[in-house]
Amino acid sequence: MGTGSLTIVGTGIQLVGHLTLAAQAWIQQADKVLFAVADPLTAEWLRSLNPTAEALPYNTKNQRRSETYQEIVQRILAEVRLGLNVCAVFYGHPGVFATPTHAAIRQAQEEGFPAQMLPGISAEDCLFADLGLDPGKSGCQSFEATDFLIRRRKFDPTSALILWQIAMIGNLGFYQPDGYLQGLSVLTEVLTADYSSDREVIVYEAAVYYPVCQPVIQKLPLCQLPTAKITEISTLYIPPQPSAFVDREMMIRLGMA
Ligand SMILES: C[S@@+](CC[C@H](N)C(=O)[O-])C[C@H]1O[C@@H](n2cnc3c(N)ncnc32)[C@H](O)[C@@H]1O
Known part of the structure; x- marks a missing residue:
């Protein structure tokens, strides 16, 4: 366990084939993997790369998506604050039309944690x-x-x-x-x-x-x-x-x- 860090990666659009080698390496070496990918096959495959992999909450009972995105950011930050090297996985390019990813990076950096985003295929x-x-x-x-x-x-x-x-x-x-x-x-x-x-x-x-x-x-x-x-x-x-x-x-x- 380190002092906490955040790396956000994307799976690309197509199952497995679009993931970059860099993203795969970050997923494998993370202390905790959190993912926001809808399909069960990708979820299972992420768990095979790193058994800590867990789905991020996606609460559709909220009135607004923005509230759900806030919950996602808070879930990611909770693990970073525990001192874990966290890898958060989103589909496509994680920085393209993806509000919570940019918000999580900003929040982590404001709290003094190293945070980075890797590009993916959008x-x-x-x-x-x-x-x-x-x-x-x-x-x-x-x-x-x-x-x-x-x-x-x-x-x-x-x-x-x-x-x-x-x-x-x-x-x-x-x-x-x-x-x-x-x-x-x-x-x-x-x-x-x-x-x-x-x-x-x-x-x-x-x-x-x-x-x-x-x-x-x-x-x-x-x-x-x-x-x-x-x-x-x-x-x-x-x-x-x-x-x-x-x-x-x-x-x-x-x-x-
Ligand atoms: C929340 S954005 C996420 C985009 C994603 N981060 C990316 O890198 O492509 C969702 C929008 O992306 C586009 N999108 C997502 N998957 C797609 C696909 N398989 N084919 C075409 N457009 C897609 C659609 O416009 C969809 O409404």
């Missing part, structure tokens, strides 16, 4: 591969769907647009099947101000159990988005519209002409 990384999107071609804008709407985020339709958590629009609580319909209609209406209603959009779900599963790639016109089959793990991708204007004066200034 859903967006899988999207780049499965949908053939190179963000270097025309840029890539990535927003949480509710944040995108309520803050009226500015974006450029000639650059790729990725919207996360489209099943949770306006929902501060927990996922409800069919609870997303109103939010999705509002999102469609807002997007129609910048894209034509027949513009092809993609509802994307990266394969979770490779190689048994394939990604789910639903292509449909924007106007049909409210009728798309959406789950908790759906992400919306809107490909870039044809090329943006090129500033010739800027090219000359850059010595390109």
Whole structure:
């Protein structure tokens, strides 16, 4: 036992295959492993890597997800305060659209404990591969769907647009099947101000159990988005519209002409 530390790692999206060697080593050598991964196979596998592995609380009786996230942070910190080297495991990249992980690192550091986060493979990384999107071609804008709407985020339709958590629009609580319909209609209406209603959009779900599963790639016109089959793990991708204007004066200034 040491003086307490926190390392947060991600499993990636696909079962077992996406975990980095560094993350695996931290899991194996930790005094205590806590995990927030939903599927039982990953949970069992984490226990095989480190028998201390235990699920983090995920209380869906709270009114707001933010309260549940606070409970997760407190559970992690309780073990760190005992002087244990704690490894907390989340799915995907642990720092991408994952509020409690950043909060736990901040809290641990404020209390004087060494704390670090290791990168992992996020859903967006899988999207780049499965949908053939190179963000270097025309840029890539990535927003949480509710944040995108309520803050009226500015974006450029000639650059790729990725919207996360489209099943949770306006929902501060927990996922409800069919609870997303109103939010999705509002999102469609807002997007129609910048894209034509027949513009092809993609509802994307990266394969979770490779190689048994394939990604789910639903292509449909924007106007049909409210009728798309959406789950908790759906992400919306809107490909870039044809090329943006090129500033010739800027090219000359850059010595390109
Ligand atoms: C709370 S965030 C967690 C993201 C995760 N930390 C990551 O690195 O991808 C949940 C959102 O991530 C996206 N997501 C999660 N799993 C996905 C998958 N298998 N395919 C596509 N998007 C996914 C969805 O937008 C979902 O609403």
